[in-house]
Amino acid sequence: MHFVGRSWLLLTGFILFYVIYLLFGALVFSSIERPMEDRMRTELEVLKQEFLNLSCVSDAALERFLLKVLAANKYGVSVLRNASTTSNWDLASSMFFANTLVTTVGYGHTTPLSDTGKAFSILYALIGVPFTMLVLTACVQRIMFPLVLAPVGLLQRSGLEPRPATIVHFLLLLILVVMCFFVAPAAVFSAVELSWSFLDGIYFCFISLCTIGLGDFVPGTQPNQQYRSLYQVAVMGECSC
Amino acid sequence: MATPDLLDPKSAAHNCKPRLSFSIQPVVLYTPEDECETRTTVMRWKTVSAIFFMVVLYLIIGATVFRALEQPYESSQKLAILAEKLDFLAMHACVNSSELEDLVKQVVSAVRAGVNPTGNAFNQTSLWDISSSFFFAGTVITTIGFGNISPHTEGGRIFCIIYALLGIPLFGFLLAGVGDQLGTIFGKGIAKVEKMIVWKVSQTKIRVISTLIFILFGCLIFVALPVIIFKHIEGWSTLESIYFVVITLTTIGFGDFVAGEKAGGSDNPEFLNYYKPVVWFWILVGLAYFAAVLSMIGDWFRVISKKTKEEVGEFRAHAAEWTANVSAEFKETRRRLSVDIHDKFQRAASIKRRLSSELGINQEMTPGKRSLSTTLCEDREAYPNLTLSLSPATGSLARNGSLYLNGLSPDYADRRECTFIESLN
Secondary structure, eight states, X not given: OHHHHHHHHHHHHHHHHHHHHHHHHHHHHHHHHHHHHHHHHHHHHHHHHHHHHHSSOOHHHHHHHHHHHHHHHHTTOOOSTTOOSSOTTSHHHHHHHHHHHHTTOOOOSSOOXXXXXXXXXXXXXXXXXXXHHHHHHHHHHHHHIIIIIHHHHHHHHTTOOHHHHHHHHHHHHHHHHHIIIIIHHHHHHHHHSTTOOHHHHHXXXXXXXXXXXXXXXXXXXXXXXXXXXXXXXXXXXXXXX | OOOOOSSOHHHHHHOOSOOOOOOSSOOSXXXXXXXXXXXXOOOOHHHHHHHHHHHHHHHHHHHHHHHHHHHHHHHHHHHHHHHHHHHHHHHOTTSOHHHHHHHHXXXXXXXXTTOOOSSOSSSOOOTTSHXXXXXXXXXXXXXXXXXXXXXXSHHHHHHHHHHHHHHHXXXXXXXXXXXXXXXXXXXXXXXXXXXXXXXXXXXXXXXXXXXXXXXXXXXIIIIIHHHHHHHHHXXXXXXXXXXXXXXXXXXXXOSSSOTTSTTTTOSOHHHHHHHHHHHXXXXXXXXXXXXXXXXXXXXXXXXXXHHHHHHHHHHHHHHHHHHHHHHHHHHHHHHHHHHHHHHHHHHHHHHHHHHHHHHHHOOOSHHHHHHHHHHHHHHHHHHXXXXXXXSSOHHHHHHHHHHHHHHHHHHTOOHHHHHHHHHHO
């Protein structure tokens, strides 16, 4: 009974710590983001008023129009003149979407609109997500040997003690991972995506690799992007890593 | 990391510490400190690449289906909104097309930032008040990442990265802990059920049935009930609610449907305060439930395969033992038989010799009979030595016996002599 009690205690301790962590995050986010939000809101209000003053449009008519535009925009349909004529659902983009679905990243920049699409994505996800997990764990297991054990063995043979060898190897690996998966793609993104800064590129890489996938940055969705399909395929490959 | 047998009732009863099983999130940064335990066999490259190609194929199939389903709908939406725009421009002739474009662009980027330009600015609640920020932090840590709210300042983004780096493993541990507790409770329940069941049902059947019941029960609580609640509160259709539940609990999290989003500006702020935390709690427990189910099924498969291996091994051992016994028995019988026959032939040969010698010396039969009995006795005394020398090394002796038999049979075996000896015995 003592052990059972201790495990429950541990669990509640964990939950409590988790809640505190969330509260802490909430406070920090709130204090950072809220001022900017307020500023944006006032700017938009001013813009709207200017527009209404200049033109003969009534408030109600503008509201209706804006609602419709926003509803369409939510699903990725843009009303702007220079919006790309390529669809959001051509083969490469659909594959990109399917990839975000099975890796559970889920950007949300394009979402299924039709009912059948939604039903199909439910089924597709239910099968695809565990499957992808299995594949990824298998790959990780397989890569473990040449990536971890062999170099550590090499280091050990070259004279290092096991513990420092592991630490050295870990540091090298960390640096390699950061270079390959964060810095290099971020550099590429900041070159290709016009409105992204380097920090935005790193932010995007991180959010995608953790499968959070907020969707505020999605590569390849700018209008008139060249080689869009190729680009999206490359991003997909990086994401599935 | 090796997890002990979850479904074994004895170990479930003793299993008190929260174990760490594999988290359901795919591991990106791994620690090389954990020595790779070789309990699970590492797949060969061929298998891994085969699975990889299957995944790619799966993606291609999904892509084609999605395209076929969604593209027509999308084009109709595009046409509709363009028509709206033209209508608007036509109705309000003083509006310049480019001005409208500008406005729309600004509005869209504002919506991206989470600011809703429709309606009055006064009766709107911020997207970054405490409860919404709490919800956002939750979506980041659970890696769901709806995206309806996202940080826009540089500081916010950097903090988001650091926060997620620390929070995701934390949540992983929590999930593992809760999942293990659920699994242990379930394991104990199965143990009780197994004790209760009187008639003989195989253990596998019990486990299958109880796992199915567990999954069904969990689906009822964590899927069906929230669907009904969301339908009622958010006003979504059934399909949309199911879609939201599945997309959220698999941590995909598109963000096209988010519970509690519409409730900004709702006229009942009290219920709103409880709604979002309840949704978050449901997400946590639902995720833990799915993690528990997955780990249980994984453990179960491991147990099944181990048990099957054991059973097969046992069976093989039994079979080998039986075969060995049978062959030993067979050899023994053959040996005894061959010795027996050899003895008989020996006796027949010696009797024949004596008979012939006696017949050669004596003319009477009756002393022959007496001498026969004496010689038989003598020979019987000789026999124990013979049999003793025959007992060890059954294999070689069996061969020798058979050789003897073979050697004896054509030359010495005579049917009449055999029957004579038999009648003597």
